[in-house]
Amino acid sequence: MRGLxxxxxxxxxxxxxxxxxxxxxxxxxxxxxxxxxxxLRRGMxxxxxxxxxxxxxxxxxxxxxxxxxRQGLPxxxxxxxxxxxxxxxxxxxxxFTIIAVLTLALGIGANTAIFSMVNALLLHPxxxxxxxxxxxxxxxxxxxxxxxxxxxxxxxxxxxFNEAPVFDALTTYRCGNFNxxxxxxxxxxxxxxxxxxFFAVLGVNPAVGRVFNSAEEQPGTxxxxxxxxxxxxxxxxxxxxxxxxAIQMNGKKYTVVGIMSRGFHYPVSTELWVxxxxxxxxxxxxxxxxLESLGRLKAGVSVAxxxxxxxxVALRLQREYPATNANRRTEVLQLRKELYLYSLPLFLLLxxxxxxxxxxACANLANLLFARxxxxxxxxxxxxxxxxxRWRLARLFVTETLLLSCIAGGVAIAASFWSVKILRTxxxxxxxxxxxxxxxxxxxxxxxxxxLLLVAAxxxxxxxxxxxxxxxxxxxxxxKEAGRSAMLGSAGRVRSALVIAQVMFALVxxxxxxxxxxGFLRLVDAYGxxxxxxxxxTEIRLPEKSYADSSQLAxxxxxILRGNAALPGASAASVxxxxxxxxxxxxxxFFTIRGRSxxxxxxxxxxxxxxxxxDYFSVLRIPLVAGRVYSYADNADAARVxxxxxxxxxxxxxxxxxxxxxxxxxxxxxxxxxMTIVGVVEDVRQNWWNPTNRPTIYExxxxxxxxxxxxxMRVTSNPAGYAASLRDVVRGIDDQVALTxxxxxETEITDSIAIIRIMGVLMALFGGVALALxxxxxxxxxxxxxxxxxxxxxxxxxxxxxxxxxxxLVLVRSLKLTGIxxxxxxxxxxxxxxxxxxxxxxxxSINLFLLAGFTVLLLVVALAAAYxxxxxxxxxxxxxxxxxx
Amino acid sequence: MSEKKDVWQGTLALMVLKTLHTLGPLHGYGxxxxxxQTSGDLLAVNYGTLYPALLKLEQEGYxxxxxxxxxxxxxxxxxxxxxxxxxxxxxxxxxxxxxKAIVARFLTPGEEVT
Numbered sequence: 001m002r003g004l005x006x007x008x009x010x011x012x013x014x015x016x017x018x019x020x021x022x023x024x025x026x027x028x029x030x031x032x033x034x035x036x037x038x039x040l041r042r043g044m045x046x047x048x049x050x051x052x053x054x055x056x057x058x059x060x061x062x063x064x065x066x067x068x069x070r071q072g073l074p075x076x077x078x079x080x081x082x083x084x085x086x087x088x089x090x091x092x093x094x095x096f097t098i099i100a101v102l103t104l105a106l107g108i109g110a111n112t113a114i115f116s117m118v119n120a121l122l123l124h125p126x127x128x129x130x131x132x133x134x135x136x137x138x139x140x141x142x143x144x145x146x147x148x149x150x151x152x153x154x155x156x157x158x159x160x161f162n163e164a165p166v167f168d169a170l171t172t173y174r175c176g177n178f179n180x181x182x183x184x185x186x187x188x189x190x191x192x193x194x195x196x197x198f199f200a201v202l203g204v205n206p207a208v209g210r211v212f213n214s215a216e217e218q219p220g221t222x223x224x225x226x227x228x229x230x231x232x233x234x235x236x237x238x239x240x241x242x243x244x245x246a247i248q249m250n251g252k253k254y255t256v257v258g259i260m261s262r263g264f265h266y267p268v269s270t271e272l273w274v275x276x277x278x279x280x281x282x283x284x285x286x287x288x289x290x291l292e293s294l295g296r297l298k299a300g301v302s303v304a305x306x307x308x309x310x311x312x313v314a315l316r317l318q319r320e321y322p323a324t325n326a327n328r329r330t331e332v333l334q335l336r337k338e339l340y341l342y343s344l345p346l347f348l349l350l351x352x353x354x355x356x357x358x359x360x361a362c363a364n365l366a367n368l369l370f371a372r373x374x375x376x377x378x379x380x381x382x383x384x385x386x387x388x389x390r391w392r393l394a395r396l397f398v399t400e401t402l403l404l405s406c407i408a409g410g411v412a413i414a415a416s417f418w419s420v421k422i423l424r425t426x427x428x429x430x431x432x433x434x435x436x437x438x439x440x441x442x443x444x445x446x447x448x449x450x451x452l453l454l455v456a457a458x459x460x461x462x463x464x465x466x467x468x469x470x471x472x473x474x475x476x477x478x479x480k481e482a483g484r485s486a487m488l489g490s491a492g493r494v495r496s497a498l499v500i501a502q503v504m505f506a507l508v509x510x511x512x513x514x515x516x517x518x519g520f521l522r523l524v525d526a527y528g529x530x531x532x533x534x535x536x537x538t539e540i541r542l543p544e545k546s547y548a549d550s551s552q553l554a555x556x557x558x559x560i561l562r563g564n565a566a567l568p569g570a571s572a573a574s575v576x577x578x579x580x581x582x583x584x585x586x587x588x589x590f591f592t593i594r595g596r597s598x599x600x601x602x603x604x605x606x607x608x609x610x611x612x613x614x615d616y617f618s619v620l621r622i623p624l625v626a627g628r629v630y631s632y633a634d635n636a637d638a639a640r641v642x643x644x645x646x647x648x649x650x651x652x653x654x655x656x657x658x659x660x661x662x663x664x665x666x667x668x669x670x671x672x673x674x675m676t677i678v679g680v681v682e683d684v685r686q687n688w689w690n691p692t693n694r695p696t697i698y699e700x701x702x703x704x705x706x707x708x709x710x711x712x713m714r715v716t717s718n719p720a721g722y723a724a725s726l727r728d729v730v731r732g733i734d735d736q737v738a739l740t741x742x743x744x745x746e747t748e749i750t751d752s753i754a755i756i757r758i759m760g761v762l763m764a765l766f767g768g769v770a771l772a773l774x775x776x777x778x779x780x781x782x783x784x785x786x787x788x789x790x791x792x793x794x795x796x797x798x799x800x801x802x803x804x805x806x807x808x809l810v811l812v813r814s815l816k817l818t819g820i821x822x823x824x825x826x827x828x829x830x831x832x833x834x835x836x837x838x839x840x841x842x843x844x845s846i847n848l849f850l851l852a853g854f855t856v857l858l859l860v861v862a863l864a865a866a867y868x869x870x871x872x873x874x875x876x877x878x879x880x881x882x883x884x885x
Numbered sequence: 886m887s888e889k890k891d892v893w894q895g896t897l898a899l900m901v902l903k904t905l906h907t908l909g910p911l912h913g914y915g916x917x918x919x920x921x922q923t924s925g926d927l928l929a930v931n932y933g934t935l936y937p938a939l940l941k942l943e944q945e946g947y948x949x950x951x952x953x954x955x956x957x958x959x960x961x962x963x964x965x966x967x968x969x970x971x972x973x974x975x976x977x978x979x980x981x982x983x984x985k986a987i988v989a990r991f992l993t994p995g996e997e998v999t
Contacts, residue, residue, distance in 0.1 A: 003945075005944065005946050006941070006944040006945050009944040010944065023962070026960070027936070030955075030961045031912075031914045031932065033959060034912070034915075034955065034957070034959065035932075038918075056932055058934070063936060063937070067937050067940060070937050070941060071940065
């Protein structure tokens, strides 16, 4: 308490310096006078009295200084002094200041931009209260079947909630397409059937109206709907009377009871929610993993505990219901991390690259600072002689670097408002709407705090590093030594080490940039096994009630296909259940091979299932490997046939005898018809994130007609121009059929890897910056070392060396520095290459040419950077140089 | 060497407070003289160090200061004990007594504990 009071006094004392000085002088004077009077009374002479008094008082000046220090807060005062000094120094050296600020701002800005993405996408993808307690719960058979296969059986979900005491609540839902009938048009919508507690579990409230109650979860009383804010805005123009009105979907009337708040779209991009009304049979079903599930953990329960608890329930279910639950385990994952499988490696890479850029910028800055320190040796010696301790000097340098760092931080933040906005708007909304949290990428408080911390860390680090490497020599020696022969032995080595580090970072960064850029360039190859050019694509959705009969379905599609194939310039038209670049994995199915030993229901092999019309293979130019593809003759009346992919044939028919064998969908006891394998086609890579070729079964569309399909048509040129004709043809056949996402396949593919493209651009940018920074670094170190060695060069020249020899000296030094940097950098770059290719499958692979190329590039750049200093060295006049000494 | 200084500084504060308590408001020179007297001239107080100590006591609120006129019609800064200062004096005096008692027990030839 007393200490605090004292502190306040001292703080106030900062503002009363003059008055306090005067008072102290007066007090000392009065003390002296009184003592002198006493001495006079004792009989001393006037001089003696004064002398004795002064002696007893002790030194006035030191006392004054102690007193003054006590009065104010020396730390603050000297701090302010240092700040003013630093600001003045920066103003006097505008060249240095601008370069330093820009370099640092670049490094800091890169990290700010990347962190804004990391913050929005990895840390806060959703704005639900207590996000960390929300978990996804699903079942699998022990193998990872991808993000889209996270589902659970209804009765299993009920059992998990009841028996594992880790959940506050568990909600289930199922999403799908709804066809909205409005103004005679059919518009497809993404909608989800959700349990009544869905919104409560997420912790969200509707903006208007209400959400579902448990009465509405029964079949028959479930025709109510909650819509999203965006949907209300777009399709109903924020009509205030929408509540209570009915909308027509899938042929049924749904009464709108609530409108969600702006920005709520869980699950991603959902516009519509209706109650999940399971029939009594469905409620107790264990056979089909037909629902998705989300839970809120109890307070204090960790995800690990939840996993253990749910797993033990799963084991019990395995034992009690072997027919349905064999091999079934549960998984629990925090909602926040739902996309980490894909997003984490990408962002780690970006963040690492940004950090490398910052380190490069810092290395450059350090070199610049050391050069300045070198020029200030005299000043430092004088300060030390006047009594500045190491700590005081440290404070001086740290203040300077912090000031620099703060200015750079300010510039970086200003620039980041612009750069972050560009990042956020660089990918089409039709893709970003699938990425939770994307719209939250902005320079918000968390990003600002991060930047400030970075600024402080950089400033402190640099200040301290500068102090550690400033001379330990006795100030006397420095003051005595003339001219520039006061060599900074250790600091020179540190500068060399910094440059070596810069070259290493630059190489690694360049290699990463090159790999990502190259990966993007090979984008078409990321999708393998087909040709995407000149293919038109759209999705077809039929209205709910019509075409109930599969023969009606078949004839509808037959007409659609023939009508479009007849368009001028169209070479072939087809439909398929899942097209490449759809961002969705194929449907998977168990299958049985005739004649192979019987397996239990849950142990049957599985493959991807594609149902396509005959021309699918020619539209996408998928090569045929053996046998034949099916034709229009393989229709409902003909024998069942199938085509398999090459990897499927290789895995299940290693002897190569697949043609003629029979398979059927489902397990041994399934009643599906046997299909004869008539052909083998090349493997198709549908999505860039899936590197493995899954075994695929192709079933003829006309033997298993589907309601919703993807329509693909090959044309001779300009596929986009066919959009209108396509719509006309389909409308002419049935105007209730909805077409969505009409576009070219190539655009779909490009959009689907937009994130890689962004990364490629960012990495190329970082690589370019790295190259620039490290070449500036090499140049800086070399020119400074030449300047320092002018006397030595003068001596050499005077002793008979050729100017060319001197130039060689400089070039050799440059090569040596770069060489060491590269020698260390190459294995690091290789390791990074390997890590990248395993984390970002399919895009990146080991590429030694790239590595060799950049190594050579850096060597060339180093030589170029050495050129000017070398010429300067050559032109040294030995007479002048020696005289300067 | 600095340790000794700290000890003396601590006791200096105690001596200042006691002096002011006994003599009432007094200027810096008077305090210094009185301390010398009381110590039987064994202590040669460096008058210079007295003033920073007085400032510290003032900042901590144990004494207050005021410009006044001395006996010889000279302007001088007078220091006065505050109520908090009086309490602090009592506290420190108690602590000294305790320290004195403990050290005394060690130094007195007493029963040997075997």
